[in-house]
Amino acid sequence: MGPLLDALxxxxxLGWVCLATxxxxxxxxxxxxxxxxxxxxxxxxxxxxxxxxxIAGRLSxxxxxxxxxxxxxxxxxxxxxxxxxxxGKNQTxxxxxxxxxxxxxxxxxxxxxxxxxxxxxxTAHFVLDGMLRSTHxxxxxxxxxxxxxLNDRRSARxxxxxxADGVFARSRIAAAFHAMSVxxxxxxxxxxxxxxxxxxxxxxxxxxxxxATQWADTMRGxxxxxxxxxxxxAVEVIGALGEERDVKVVIELFDDPAPAVRAHxxxxxxxxxxxxxxxxxxRLRHDEAAVVRLAASDLLATQPAHQHHVAPxxx
Amino acid sequence: MMTSTVLAAFAWWAFLICAVYLVxxxxxxxxxxxxxxxxxxxxxDEARLDDFATVRHSxxxxxxxxxxxxxxxxxxxxxxISSLLALDYPEYEVIVVNDGSRDGTFQELRxxxxxxxxxxxxxxxxxxxxxxxxxxxxxxxxxxxxxKDNGGKADALNCGVNLARFRYVCCVDADTVYYPxxxxxxxxxxxxxxxxxxxxxxxxxxxxxxxxxxRTERLRIDRHPMLVFQTFDYLRxxxxxxxxxxxxxxxxxxxxxxxxxxxxxxxELGGFSTSFTCEDIEFTxxxxxxxxxxxxxYAVLSLTDIVGVTEGPQSVGSLVSQRARWQRxxxxxxxxxxxxxWNPTYGAVGFAGMTYYVVAEVLAPLFQILAIxxxxxxxxxxxxxxxxxxxxxxxxxxxxxxxxxxxxxxxQRAFKTFxxxxxxxxxxxxPLELLLYRPFIMFAQVKGTIxxxxxxxRWNKFERNPRGGVFSPVSASRGLGLLEQxxxxxxxxxxx
Numbered sequence: 054m055g056p057l058l059d060a061l062x063x064x065x066x067l068g069w070v071c072l073a074t075x076x077x078x079x080x081x082x083x084x085x086x087x088x089x090x091x092x093x094x095x096x097x098x099x100x101x102x103x104x105x106x107x108i109a110g111r112l113s114x115x116x117x118x119x120x121x122x123x124x125x126x127x128x129x130x131x132x133x134x135x136x137x138x139x140x141g142k143n144q145t146x147x148x149x150x151x152x153x154x155x156x157x158x159x160x161x162x163x164x165x166x167x168x169x170x171x172x173x174x175x176t177a178h179f180v181l182d183g184m185l186r187s188t189h190x191x192x193x194x195x196x197x198x199x200x201x202x203l204n205d206r207r208s209a210r211x212x213x214x215x216x217a218d219g220v221f222a223r224s225r226i227a228a229a230f231h232a233m234s235v236x237x238x239x240x241x242x243x244x245x246x247x248x249x250x251x252x253x254x255x256x257x258x259x260x261x262x263x264x265a266t267q268w269a270d271t272m273r274g275x276x277x278x279x280x281x282x283x284x285x286x287a288v289e290v291i292g293a294l295g296e297e298r299d300v301k302v303v304i305e306l307f308d309d310p311a312p313a314v315r316a317h318x319x320x321x322x323x324x325x326x327x328x329x330x331x332x333x334x335x336r337l338r339h340d341e342a343a344v345v346r347l348a349a350s351d352l353l354a355t356q357p358a359h360q361h362h363v364a365p366x367x368x
Numbered sequence: 369m370m371t372s373t374v375l376a377a378f379a380w381w382a383f384l385i386c387a388v389y390l391v392x393x394x395x396x397x398x399x400x401x402x403x404x405x406x407x408x409x410x411x412x413d414e415a416r417l418d419d420f421a422t423v424r425h426s427x428x429x430x431x432x433x434x435x436x437x438x439x440x441x442x443x444x445x446x447x448x449i450s451s452l453l454a455l456d457y458p459e460y461e462v463i464v465v466n467d468g469s470r471d472g473t474f475q476e477l478r479x480x481x482x483x484x485x486x487x488x489x490x491x492x493x494x495x496x497x498x499x500x501x502x503x504x505x506x507x508x509x510x511x512x513x514x515x516k517d518n519g520g521k522a523d524a525l526n527c528g529v530n531l532a533r534f535r536y537v538c539c540v541d542a543d544t545v546y547y548p549x550x551x552x553x554x555x556x557x558x559x560x561x562x563x564x565x566x567x568x569x570x571x572x573x574x575x576x577x578x579x580x581x582x583r584t585e586r587l588r589i590d591r592h593p594m595l596v597f598q599t600f601d602y603l604r605x606x607x608x609x610x611x612x613x614x615x616x617x618x619x620x621x622x623x624x625x626x627x628x629x630x631x632x633x634x635x636e637l638g639g640f641s642t643s644f645t646c647e648d649i650e651f652t653x654x655x656x657x658x659x660x661x662x663x664x665x666y667a668v669l670s671l672t673d674i675v676g677v678t679e680g681p682q683s684v685g686s687l688v689s690q691r692a693r694w695q696r697x698x699x700x701x702x703x704x705x706x707x708x709x710w711n712p713t714y715g716a717v718g719f720a721g722m723t724y725y726v727v728a729e730v731l732a733p734l735f736q737i738l739a740i741x742x743x744x745x746x747x748x749x750x751x752x753x754x755x756x757x758x759x760x761x762x763x764x765x766x767x768x769x770x771x772x773x774x775x776x777x778x779x780q781r782a783f784k785t786f787x788x789x790x791x792x793x794x795x796x797x798x799p800l801e802l803l804l805y806r807p808f809i810m811f812a813q814v815k816g817t818i819x820x821x822x823x824x825x826r827w828n829k830f831e832r833n834p835r836g837g838v839f840s841p842v843s844a845s846r847g848l849g850l851l852e853q854x855x856x857x858x859x860x861x862x863x864x
Contacts, residue, residue, distance in 0.1 A: 058759040065766040072773040073795045079780055080788050124421075160413055190560055191410075191417055198419035222560050228426035229419070262427050343489040347533075350487055 090119060097130055105130070109137035114147070118164025121171035135172035144174065151180045153187075163195040170199040177203065182211050186220045193221040197229040209237040217243060217252050227255055231262055238265045245271050250280035257286035261293055269294055276302055281311035288314065292321025300325040307333055312342030319348040323355070331356065372749050379746030386739045393728055394767065400612035400724075401774055407615040408607065411671065412782035418556055420549075424456055430536060430559055431459035432551060432628065435528030437521050438464055438542035442471040444679065446480045447579030448542050451676070453508050456548040457555070462511050463528045464542065468497075468518025473542075477513050481505040488512075494526040494639035502531070521624070522640035522647035529634050537634060539648075541625040543679050545578040550675035554628050557669055566630045567655060567668040569622035571606040574598050574680030589790045590680070594687065596797055597805035598680045603775040609724075610670035611778070618721035619668045620656065624648040626675050629655075644704075645825055646697040653705045656721075660714045672779055688812040695816025696824065698729045703820075733814040740810075761802070768806075769798030 093116070096108055109117065117138050121131040139147060149155045151165035166184060169177040177199075184196035200208040209230060216226040230237070244256025245268060257275060260268045272294070275287035288306050291299045303325065306318035319337055322330055337349035423429050434452055438445055445464075452462045466474045477483060483503035490499070497519030505511035516527055525539055536558065538551060550570070558565045575590040589599055613619040622629075627648060634640070637654050640647035652668065659666040681687040702725050708714040709722040746752040773795055779785050786794070 054753070054756055055759075058756055058763070062759050062763045062766070065763045065770070069766045069770050069773070069799070072770055072777065076773055076777045076780060076791060076795065077788070079777065080784070080786075080791055083784055084788070160417075163417060191414055194414070194419065194560060195417045198417070198422070201419065201422055222562060224428045224430060224562065225423075225559055228422050228428040231426055231428060232422040258428070343491045346489040350489070354486075 090116070094120060094126055097126065097134060105133055106137040106140075109134040112138070114138070114150075114161070114164055114168070118167045122164075122167045131171045132173060135168045135170075138168055139172050139174060148174075148176050148180065152183060159189065159191045159195075162192065166195065166199060170203055173203075178207050178211060181208075182215075185211070185215050186218075188220070190221075194225070197221070197225060201229050201232045204233050204235050206235055206237065206240075209233055209235055209240055213240045213243050216255055217247055217249075219251070223251070223255050227259055230259060238263050238267060241265060241268060242271075245275070250278070250283050253278065254280070254282045254286050257283060257290055261286065261290045264293075265290075266294060269296070273299065273302060276306060281309070281314050284309065284311070284314045285317045288318045288321045292317075292324045295324035297325060297327075300327045300330075304329070304333060307337060312340075312344055315340065315342065316344045316348040319345060319352060323352055375745045376749035376751045379742045379749055379751050382738045382742030383746070386735055386742070389735045390764070396724065396728065397608070397771060401608050401771070403612035403615050404608045404778060407611040408672065408778045408782050411611070414556075415553075415673070415782070418560075420552060420556075423556065423559060424458065424552055426458060429458045430555060430562065431461075431534040432457070432536045432538050432555060433528070433532030433534040433631070434460055434462045434538045434540055434551070435525055435532065436462065436464045436540050436542045437467055437524030437528065438469060438473050438477075439467045439518070439521070439524070440469045440471045440473060441542040442469070442473045442476050444543045444545070444579050445473050445476055447545050448540075449477070449481070449511070451546040451548075452540065453511060454548055455546065455551045457551040459534075460510065460538075460551060461533060462508075463514065463531050464511070465514045465516060465524040465528050467516060467521070467524040474513075474515055478503070481511055481513070482507050483513050486512075488531060490527075490530040491635075493635045494530055496523050496527040496530065499527065520642050522642045522644070525647060526639040526642075529631060529639060532631055535631055536628055537631045538626070538628045539624065540676075541678060543578065544572060544625045544676045545678075546626075546676035547674070549673075550626065553671065553673040553675055554626065557671075558628065561667070564665055565667045565669060566633055566659070567622060567652070568628045568671065569610075569619070569669070570626050570671040570673050570675045571602060572623060572625045573674045573677045574602065575677045576680065576682050578677040578679050588787055589794070591790075591793060592682060593797065593804070594682055594684075595680050596794060597801050598687070599794070600772045600775075600798065600801055601809075603779055604771055606670060607672045607775040607779040607782075608771070611672060613721065613724075614667075614669045616716045616720060617667055618656070618716040619670045620652055620717065620721045620725065621649045622652045622668070622670075625678050627652075633658075644697065644700055645693060649697055650701045650704070653701055653708075656717045657705060657708060657714065660708075660717055672782055674783070674785060684808055688808055688815065691809055691812035692816035692819060695729070695733070695813045696820045698725060699817060699820035702726060702730050730817075733810070733817045736810045737814060765799045765802035768802050769795075772798045772801065 093108065093112070097105060097120070100108060112120070112134075117134060120126055121135050126134070146155070147165045147168055151162055151169055153162050156162060162184070166177070166180050169180055181196045181199055181203075184192040185200070187193060200212060212226055212230045215221065216223055216230065238260075241256050241260055241263070244252050244259070247253050247256070253275065257272065259265075260272065268290075272287045272290045275283055276291060278284050278287065284306065288303060291303060300322070303318050303322045304327070306314055309315050309318065315337070319334065322333075331353070334349045334352050337345050338353065340346050340349065436449065436452065441448070449462065449464060464477060466477065483505055485501050486504045488502045497517040500515045500517065503513040503515065505513070512531065514527055514531065516524070519527075529537055536555070538554065540546065554568045554570050557568055573589070574595050576592060576595060589596060610619055610621070624646060629651075633655065637651070637658055641650050641654075644650040655666075655668060681690050702722070705722075708718045709726065711718040714722075743752070776786070776791065776794060780791070
């Protein structure tokens with residue numbers, strides 16, 4: 054029994070030492086890599102023509118992928134570093150890698166795509182569209198981030214198509230579209246004219262946050278949409294536009310069968326100054342839906358002339 | 369002579385049974401660790417690739433209602449709620465429910481956040497004890513405070529759910545200080561897959577005084593040995609076990625200090641149960657039961673991101689009190705949902721999750737008592753070869769330390785949470801855990817099981833760690849070793 058237990062103990066001790074060493078080495082390796090990348094980044098920032106390409110030529114795909122995805126490196130330098138890596142036959146290899154033809158490792162695919170994006174290679178959009186539609190969560194997330202980085206009309210169009218097709222969480226695609234700064238409001242028509250209610254809803258939501266005055270007439274039409282989600286989003290836009298001629302449309306929605314639409318209509322009506330509104334809000338404080346009552350009383354509380362006494366809630 | 373023979377036979381059988389149990393448990397933990405390695409890599413890659421810069425500023429990021437029940441939290445409530453109000457997330461509200469505190473919790477809230485009474489219209493979907501008054505902060509429009517009669521934590525959470533405006537509720541503790549990235553970390557999986565992910569929980573770090581934890585800098589551990597040993601527990605639970613559970617979707621224990629749920633599910637399932645000592649684990653079981661029995665696709669995830677720092681018991685008495693309660697709650701819940709055990713309707717939850725809970729948690733005290741009784745019995749009967757006994761004990765201690773390091777390594781690979789100095793300190797302490805800490809946990813588990821059998825339902829809140837002197841961030845950092853300066857890029861989450 055003794056030798057067996059000795060062997061067991063020895064094995065356990067060796068295992069413990071190995072694991073402890075692995076943990077410490079992993080930490081040290083990470084720290085070393087962080088320091089090295091900071092040094093490389095600093096050298097690239099001040100590098101003269103030719104030297105930058107020389108430094109970039111000595112870097113691995115992973116290094117360049119990390120460098121160009123890092124916002125610390127100015128765009129033009131990142132572009133030159135990526136272009137240096139793509140020089141020669143590398144471009145085909147990296148495109149194939151990004152498409153997943155020569156590797157299945159997600160992180161490698163994303164790094165390859167990051168290099169294409171940083172270099173503003175012509176194939177970047179095609180590759181990113183494929184990643185976005187891959188149904189792989191990590192690839193799609195990575196693609197969204199890179200499309201925002203590209204920030205051009207072609208990327209915006211890809212996002213609109215992806216949103217319409219529902220290839221990934223629509224809220225995430227909408228967030229990416231919203232985060233761009235390129236002129237893109239005209240593209241919302243694809244969404245607003247869609248047969249799918251959920252797509253029209255997202256079109257209206259984007260219109261709200263992009264200040265899309267050019268779609269005002271479409272929004273006036275959408276407040277009569279058969280889907281309450283779309284009506285709700287449309288009335289929000291009408292409120293944000295704040296054109297007095299729309300007050301009647303908004304007041305009509307106070308009697309909408311869907312509580313969420315009524316609540317949003319109440320909030321949207323804050324933008325108008327029609328004399329009948331306060332009476333309507335008072336009436337809606339007794340609405341059957343708590344969400345409408347809350348919206349109406351929130352609004353009344355903001356009216357100085359109509360401050361009401363707040364009593365403790367009844368038992 | 370007869371007695372000695374009986375004792376010897378008992379000791380042999382007891383040791384054999386305990387050895388089989390120990391080996392089975394080790395194999396089970398090893399299997400989970402293997403699964404966790406893959407899941408950990410996936411989660412780490414996801415965190416690295418996600419576009420946090422867009423999500424944290426977008427009006428399309430799903431809004432969340434945070435519910436913080438508070439009962440006698442005067443010491444920490446301001447720090448906790450301030451940390452919640454400073455979260456880096458585009459749209460959220462904070463609902464603090466003062467559950468009839470008998471100390472100055474409410475007064476502290478009123479003083480610190482300038483509360484004024486408001487009229488509200490809570491949905492009446494979940495019954496709760498009576499609301500005295502609802503307040504809103506003049507300083508922070510996001511903050512709502514509900515003052516209500518005492519009804520327990522579950523009742524307070526239900527009250528918060530009734531008042532919540534958004535589709536997701538994040539249940540938190542009012543004695544925990546949260547990092548700015550907490551909600552972003554938790555919600556990122558829901559934002560990516562809102563149709564399937566119905567619940568997310570995440571890891572919490574421990575400190576003697578969470579209110580002294582700097583919120584903008586990188587975590588370093590509280591080096592008090594009692595806290596470090598508890599950190600080992602948390603690491604093994606989150607970085608190994610729960611990652612594996614998440615991968616196969618049988619994550620059966622959300623953390624009371626940070627659990628995000630879809631609000632309609634909370635309402636549909638009747639809210640958090642007031643008939644259990646703790647609501648968190650029971651509700652997680654209920655969610656799994658609901659979705660598995662209806663055959664609806666869903667996911668409940670546990671993350672290894674450290675989202676906040678909570679107060680860990682510093683004294684043995686407090687630790688035993690807390691862990692006995694946990695053991696009792698586990699026993700209560702497993703007993704309540706025993707129909708899921710090896711029931712094919714519940715898939716991995718019934719086969720893997722319930723098996724783990726029964727073998728590793730509920731039955732553990734039986735084997736612990738058996739082992740403890742067998743040692744003196746064997747000694748009296750003269751069947752214990754002491755050198756062999758010490759060898760076995762040392763082996764078990766080191767294997768336990770190996771599991772801890774493996775969990776640390778997983779956490780490290782994903783988030784680089786610990787500094788090199790902390791890592792060395794924890795590695796060195798690892799093998800001592802079995803002798804210096806485990807006996808108290810064993811005692812607590814036995815006590816908790818007895819309490820369960822006696823149908824004790826008390827919360828037994830552990831006594832707060834002593835707080836003395838004036839707080840200064842510098843002295844705190846020196847004393848607790850909590851600070852490590854680090855600037856973060858816009859797209860990164862802290863602790864990555």
